[in-house]
Amino acid sequence: MIFFGQGERVVPYGTPEKHECPKCGGERMFQPRLRYKFGHVYALFGWVYNKRYELACLECEHGWVLDKNTEEAKLDQLPIPKHLQYGLMTFLLAMVSIAIIGAGYGSFDLLP
Numbered sequence: 001m002i003f004f005g006q007g008e009r010v011v012p013y014g015t016p017e018k019h020e021c022p023k024c025g026g027e028r029m030f031q032p033r034l035r036y037k038f039g040h041v042y043a044l045f046g047w048v049y050n051k052r053y054e055l056a057c058l059e060c061e062h063g064w065v066l067d068k069n070t071e072e073a074k075l076d077q078l079p080i081p082k083h084l085q086y087g088l089m090t091f092l093l094a095m096v097s098i099a100i101i102g103a104g105y106g107s108f109d110l111l112p
């Protein structure tokens, strides 16, 4: 039985900036943040999809979508846990390894 799950996270990064907010009016602090959705198997092996960088007003959440390439160039590393970034790849490699090992043992004749 394989257990799947999914979720969405919003991770603030960088330093807040002052901007004029068109919704609540006046100067407000805007926080750059990364919103992403993820799926996982057994809560360990994950994959990320629908990444979106946004700049959001800390008062009313109104904001803008930022350019992905520009924002990723500013970051040393993505604020996403490694098990979500590379988990599915690890899971598939483990399954393939188990299959290869299993096939290998099957082809040997064991001594009595």
Ligand SMILES: [Zn+2]
Residues within 6 Å of the ligand: 021, 022, 023, 024, 025, 028, 057, 058, 059, 060, 061, 062
């Ligand atoms: Zn606002």
